[in-house]
Each structure stands twice: as C-alpha cells, then as structure tokens.
Amino acid sequence: MVSVIFDLDGTLIDSAPDIHAAVNRCFAGHGWPPFTLAQVHGFVGRGAPNLIARALESRGLPHDGPLFQSVLTEFLQDYETAHGMTQVYPGVIAALDALQARGARLGLCTNKPLAPTRSVLARTGLARFFPVVIGGDSLAVRKPDPAPLLKAQIMLGGGPALFVGDSEVDAETARHARLPFLLYTEGYRRSPVDTLAPIAAFDDYAQLPGLIRQLDDATAP
Structure with missing residues (x-):
C-alpha cells in the first residue's frame, strides 16, 4: 500500500x-x-x-x-511544551486507525521543530501512528524544499507515497517532490482550493481512508 x-x-x-x-x-x-x-x-x-x-x-x-x-x-x-490548547481535528484518530489497519505506512513531515513536535504528538496520543517523524530542524532545509518530504518517503521504505497537508507550503512541497497532494480544507490555507491543485480535497477525516483507498487501487499494478 x-x-x-x-x-x-x-x-x-x-x-x-x-x-x-x-x-x-x-x-x-x-x-x-x-x-x-x-x-x-x-x-x-x-x-x-x-x-x-x-x-x-x-x-x-x-x-x-x-x-x-x-x-x-x-x-x-x-x-516546546505549549500545547495546552491544541486539539486534534475531529475524525483524525479514527482515520489513522483505519489506514493503519489497511497496512498503510504513516509518516509525518512538519516545519515545527522536532522537540515540540514529539511533545505534542505524545500529549495528543498521535505518536503511536508515526514511526517516521521529520521536523523543521531534522535537516538543513525545511518545506517547501522537497528534501524533508522525500526523506520521510525513504524512511518509510520508499515506493509510492502521497502527502496530506492543509496549506500553500504543503502544496508547493508536494509539487517539488513530485508526490500526489491531498488537501485538508479546514486548516490554515489562505488561497482558494483550486490554486493549490490537489488531486483531492476533503473537509471531513471520515472521507480520507476512502480517498486513499481509491488512489491506491488506481495505482496498483
């Protein structure tokens, strides 16, 4: 997958x-x-x-x-420890559970520095989903340079991958890395959806496993 x-x-x-x-x-x-x-x-x-x-x-x-x-x-x-008001978006845990159950390899690529990233992942219960975490200080460059995203892809074993993000920076990163981009529309985006050219967009995490299943089936040999 x-x-x-x-x-x-x-x-x-x-x-x-x-x-x-x-x-x-x-x-x-x-x-x-x-x-x-x-x-x-x-x-x-x-x-x-x-x-x-x-x-x-x-x-x-x-x-x-x-x-x-x-x-x-x-x-x-x-x-590093400023996460008392941070909330996981609705449906995220269920979507990640569903993807993991299907055998998806899950990774994280963020511009947040690694220490606060790991801290908030632990606090929110998301850490268990992500064996691969690339932070904003993991490499010498950050998104939208494609290197962090490509590093995550390699650490997950290589092969087909896609990137799920919410912003112009994420769309640019995926384009530079030549990876398909899925857009979560309820985040911090400031531009119209169509200008980010995602292969799909969603506003509810209940939609995500089905979207990825369709994309996975379409690219299967």
Missing part, C-alpha cells in the same frame, strides 16, 4: 491558539504589543525562525542578527 505522509499543524491538529499564546508571551516579556490570532495565522507555515522573523518585522524590529536569535531562543523554550 502507498505510504501516507502528513503535515501536522493545521492538518492533524489545530495548534494556532498555542502558537499565538507563545508568541505573545515572548513579545510581552520585551514590552512589545500582542498579536491577534489572525495575525499569527498569517505567520505560520514555514517554521519557527520564519514565524519569529515575520513577527519582528511586522513590529518594525530587526528580523535577523542578535535580537532575532535571542527572541527565537526564548520562543522555542516556551513553544
């Missing part, structure tokens, strides 16, 4: 409230004004360094150099 590799934030979990709170705690420590949840939504998707750089830039502050490095370190220390 095809390997199924998932993004994490906005795809399997809604972590934006915790990311929002962690950024605001970090900025409050410097006396800087807070962000709205919508503003932080606009910063996520390309990893923690990009998130903090964009947050600093939006406040007219240096987004590289010593200040950036200091703020990034402070944020990451908080972010």
